[in-house]
Amino acid sequence: MELINLSWKDEYIIFDSQDLQYKSIFGAVPCGESVNFNIKINKNVMLDYIYLHIFIDNLDVSIPANHSAYQMKKSEVIDSDDWTTYSYSYKTGDLPRLVFYFFEIKLQDGCVKYYGNNLERLGGIGQVYSYNPPAYQMTTYYKDSKTPDWYKESIIYQIFPDRFFNGNPYQTLSAHKKNTFIYGNWNDTPLYIKGENGDILRWDFFGGNLKGIDKKINYFKDLGINLIYLNPIFKAASNHRYDTGDYKEIDPMLGTEEDFTHLVKHLKENNINLILDGVFNHTGRDSKYFNRFGNYDSVGAYNSVGSPYYDWYTFKNYPNEYTGWWGNADLPCVNELTPSFLDYIIRDEDSVVAKWLKAGIKGWRLDVADELPGEFLKILRKRCHEIDEESVLLGEVWEDATNKISYNQRREYMCGEELDTVTNYPFKKILLDFFYKNIDANRVCKLFMNLRENYPKENFYSLTNMIGSHDVERILTICENIGNFMQENSYKSELHKERLVLKEKLTEKLGMDILKLFSLVQLTFPGVPLIYYGDEVGVRGGKDPDNRRTYPWGNENLELLDWYKKLIAIRNKNPLLSTGGFKQFSINEDVYGYIRFLNKGVDEFGKSRGTDNFIIVIINRNPVNSYNFEFDFKDFEFINSVKNCKAVYEIHNSKKYFSANKTLLMDIKPLDFLMISNIDLSK
Numbered sequence: 001m002e003l004i005n006l007s008w009k010d011e012y013i014i015f016d017s018q019d020l021q022y023k024s025i026f027g028a029v030p031c032g033e034s035v036n037f038n039i040k041i042n043k044n045v046m047l048d049y050i051y052l053h054i055f056i057d058n059l060d061v062s063i064p065a066n067h068s069a070y071q072m073k074k075s076e077v078i079d080s081d082d083w084t085t086y087s088y089s090y091k092t093g094d095l096p097r098l099v100f101y102f103f104e105i106k107l108q109d110g111c112v113k114y115y116g117n118n119l120e121r122l123g124g125i126g127q128v129y130s131y132n133p134p135a136y137q138m139t140t141y142y143k144d145s146k147t148p149d150w151y152k153e154s155i156i157y158q159i160f161p162d163r164f165f166n167g168n169p170y171q172t173l174s175a176h177k178k179n180t181f182i183y184g185n186w187n188d189t190p191l192y193i194k195g196e197n198g199d200i201l202r203w204d205f206f207g208g209n210l211k212g213i214d215k216k217i218n219y220f221k222d223l224g225i226n227l228i229y230l231n232p233i234f235k236a237a238s239n240h241r242y243d244t245g246d247y248k249e250i251d252p253m254l255g256t257e258e259d260f261t262h263l264v265k266h267l268k269e270n271n272i273n274l275i276l277d278g279v280f281n282h283t284g285r286d287s288k289y290f291n292r293f294g295n296y297d298s299v300g301a302y303n304s305v306g307s308p309y310y311d312w313y314t315f316k317n318y319p320n321e322y323t324g325w326w327g328n329a330d331l332p333c334v335n336e337l338t339p340s341f342l343d344y345i346i347r348d349e350d351s352v353v354a355k356w357l358k359a360g361i362k363g364w365r366l367d368v369a370d371e372l373p374g375e376f377l378k379i380l381r382k383r384c385h386e387i388d389e390e391s392v393l394l395g396e397v398w399e400d401a402t403n404k405i406s407y408n409q410r411r412e413y414m415c416g417e418e419l420d421t422v423t424n425y426p427f428k429k430i431l432l433d434f435f436y437k438n439i440d441a442n443r444v445c446k447l448f449m450n451l452r453e454n455y456p457k458e459n460f461y462s463l464t465n466m467i468g469s470h471d472v473e474r475i476l477t478i479c480e481n482i483g484n485f486m487q488e489n490s491y492k493s494e495l496h497k498e499r500l501v502l503k504e505k506l507t508e509k510l511g512m513d514i515l516k517l518f519s520l521v522q523l524t525f526p527g528v529p530l531i532y533y534g535d536e537v538g539v540r541g542g543k544d545p546d547n548r549r550t551y552p553w554g555n556e557n558l559e560l561l562d563w564y565k566k567l568i569a570i571r572n573k574n575p576l577l578s579t580g581g582f583k584q585f586s587i588n589e590d591v592y593g594y595i596r597f598l599n600k601g602v603d604e605f606g607k608s609r610g611t612d613n614f615i616i617v618i619i620n621r622n623p624v625n626s627y628n629f630e631f632d633f634k635d636f637e638f639i640n641s642v643k644n645c646k647a648v649y650e651i652h653n654s655k656k657y658f659s660a661n662k663t664l665l666m667d668i669k670p671l672d673f674l675m676i677s678n679i680d681l682s683k
Contacts, residue, residue, distance in 0.1 A: 013115050014040040014083070015103065017136050018124045018453055028402075028414075028456040029099075030143030034091045039072065039103055039115070040083045046108040052088045055135060057098040057410055069104070092140045096415035098403060100135035102126075122450040139402045139454055145416025147462040148390045150273070150362075153578045154227040155523075155568055156530040157220060159213060160470050161230055161254055162239045163190075163550045164533055167211030174209050175252030177237070178295075182207065187552065190545040199330065203238050206550055210255040214263045217270055223536065223561075224568035225272065229365055229394075231470055232277045233260070236284055240470070240548075242277075242367060243284030243331055245296070247345070247352040264360035275392065276356060278364040280345055280380075281371040282324070282331040283312075290332050301332075311338050325371070336376040346383045353380065357387045369395030369419065370406040377418040394464055397422040402454040414459050424463040424527060426451060431467070431518055434592065435482050435621050441586035448584060452526075457604060461526050461579055467518050468532035470548055474541035475532070476515050483510025486623045510623065512538075513671040516563055517619045520673055523567040524596060524617045526582050536564040570651075570681050576613055579603040583636065587629050591668060593618035597639045612641040616676040620668045631676075633662035641678060650674060651681040 015038075016022045024036035037052055049071055056066035075085040092099065102116035116133025117126050123136060166186075168174060173182065180203045183190075193201045210233070220228070232241035235249040250257050267274055285292035289309040291300025301309045302319045312334045314323040325331040334341055345352045353364075363384065366372065377393070384391040397404060401413040401422040413419045430447045433439045439447070452460055468475040484507055522529045533539075534549065538557030541547040571577045576598045584594040597614035614636075620627060636642040648657050648664070652675055657664050668674055675681065 012042040012045055013105070013128060015115060016125050017117075017138075018449060027453040027460075028139035028141055029092050031092050031094055031096055031140055032143065034089050035138075036087060036089050037072070037101075038075065038085050038087045040085050041105070043082055043084050045105075048106040048108050048110075050086045050106075051104040052090065053102050053104055053135075054090065055100040056093070057100060072103075096140045096142055096412065098410065099138040099140055101138065102133045102135045120446065122446045123453045124446065124449065137403060137454055139414060139456065141414060141456045142416030145456065145458060147420040147458045148392050150390060151227075151392045151420065151528060152461050153575070154273070154528050155225055155571065156227045156229050156464065156528060157223070157225040157533060158229045158469065158530055159231065159533045160208075160240075160548050161210070161213065161233055162206055162208045163548055164208045165212030165216055165551060165553065166207045166209055167213070167215040168207075168209065171207060173205075173207050173253065174211075174255050177203070177205070177253060179203075180205055186550050187555070188550075190548055192545055200238070204545075205239050205253060207253070208550070209253065210250070210259040210263050214259070214266055217266055217272070220272055221270055223565060224572050225531075226572075227273045227275065227362075228267065229275050229530070230277060232279055232367075237286040238284075242279050243282075243286065244279050245284050245287040248355060261359065268360065273362040274360070275363045275365055275394065276361050277367060278353075279367040280334070280336060280376070281368050282333045285330055285332055308340065311335065312341050325368070333371075336373055342376070342379060346380055351383075353383055354387060357384060357391060362388065362390070363392035363394065363420075365394045365396065366419075367396055369397050369413070369422070370404060370411065374409075374412050374418060377413075381418060381420075392420045393418075395419040395422045398425045400426060400451065400454060414456055416456075421459065421462040421464050421528065423469070423530075424465050427463070427465045427522075427525070427527070428467050431521060432478070432482075435514060435517075436485060437621075440589035441592035441621075442589070444592050445584040445586055452582070461604065463527035464530050465522050465525055465527040466530045466532075467522055468535045469530070470532070471544070472547065473543055474539055474547050474549075475518060475535050476511055476538055477540045477542060479514040479518065480507050480511030480540075482514050483507045483623075486510060510671070512560065515560070517621070517671065517673060519564065520567060520617065520675075521619065523571050524577055524615065524675075525594075526579075526596075529571075531564070537561050570615075574613065574615065574679075574681075575603065575609040576615065579605055579607065579609065581639070583639075585635075587618070588627065590622040590625065591618060591620050591627055591629070593674075595636060595639070595642075597636075597641055599640045611679070612644075613679050614639060614641045614645075614677060615681070616674070618666075618668060618674040618676075620670060620672055623670050626667060626669050628665065628667045631664045631666050633664070637662075645678045648676050648678055649680045649682070650676050654682060656680075 020026060022038050029035050041047060051069045052072055054068045070088050072086040072088040075087045102114055105113045114129045114133040115126055116129055117136045121134050183206050186206060190204060195201050233250055233254050234241060234244050235246040235251045236243050237245060241251060250260055264274060283289050286295055288296040288298040289300055289312060290302050291298055292302045299307045301307045301313045313332050314335060316322060323333045325333050381393055395413060404411045413422060430444055434444050534551045537552060538560045539549055539552060541549050576596050580603050581597045581599060582594060586592055593616060595614055595616045598609055598612055601608050601610055601612045603609045633642050652673060666674060
């Protein structure tokens, strides 16, 4: 018998953090729960011991992590002739923390090896190291933490109010601001007039308002939207209103509080919820709280050290030098944990949060959430739930929120006390990298699986999946840039006869095809899709302010609008696309797919969602190559609806396949998709 010692290889050990054989609870684990770790070692390996190393990550990353090592015991369960299983049952603590772990293997000859996460740090199958192995992540969270069911079933429509629609007769302005200009034509391209130091000299407005949103409720219903998110609507100097002037007053250019009340009432009558943008990290210098220019009838912090708002701000050299958001003097930062600020924003009976929640909104999108202290978020969420148990907090976070570090602090967003959901920018980045050929379909599977492993299930199914917003270039413009990349860089062989076909395709056509694939994934993926106003009708735009163009009423791309309507209708009719199961696969480097399903009519949260169905989505990123492949349903026979399926429908080409042997021969065209189900989705 060969004795393996120094010639150590990965195939002598098996552990997969995403397989229940090796880790008894998938992904994140509730506090106070026991999770079994099982690692398999080749029986030819002469072992001395195996240790499971656990690091409890402190919130303050400058302090060394809490570390423990636990000896794993040989399992009594008999494996195959080639493997022995070693196990340890680890109980998570009472407080949620990030748990990092790896394995130490000491051989009888004294050699020590380590088994840790793969070099990509994506979880799943790891590898052997001689020292310093990258650790696996296990998120822990309060077991009773839950996100609202209504939110998981939402489709969000984000509106930048000044640019959506003017509901006044003859499009007159609701109010006028000093030192501003109004565009002469609704279809003008927005621009900034800046001074030498970069300050905006005159803010520009188109005149969109709350009455305009109210008048388009039938549009939202026809589109299939059930949640509106408004960029800031409170009084401010700018058109974006992230420089809040008064948290308790509607900006006069948008209308009145009565207009807001009517809007909320009409939205509710049509089963549409509303969330507002909460900008609680900073105010405007032109505000009742700071009052740099004396435009408010109040004693602001800039006016006097005796101001009731003075303690809200940090002055370096009073009054002209103070801490601003990212150094921006127009946005003086507040000290969020100052008692008077907490009272005003959260704790008072007539606080900002209480006023607008009681007015009927269902929650807040929190601007720059990583700039807000964790304690502030906990107080805010507690208060919101006291007023409305089903309210939601959506935080602006640009990275994986489970392991986010900001200002040298590990954040606790997903532990059950701070946020319900975050802006899932990694979703968009993964798709961008796929279409730019930075990664292949197999890597896409790993990246999405890593997100799923890191997030608690409640939060993963509430992630706000975005492909557009007011902070980034318009998605159609991005997709057209990808089209240019494909033409110029990706498929350069002039001998390829299909290269000529690609050359004949206009950038607009390529961009539209790519956008359809982006939106298809967005609207069939786990999580909550967010549509940035106008993306559904082909609005283009570069960086701010170009990405904030007006909605093109009367000039919509109706083909694209019809596409969005069909996808949204499919999602709304099939609950499995909101909370159903999810399993990915890759056909080859260019073809990525996944299946959404209900098993015995039950979703991922044990809730009966009706009929036992499945939907398979497959996309091809290649602009010139078609692919023929064999699709074997037997790979998914753990899903009851697949096991009992006798026929499937392909919505794209209106085909019906009969599948007695569970195998289909499929073909997918360039930059195209397949959508396969055991129900006819075209009805």
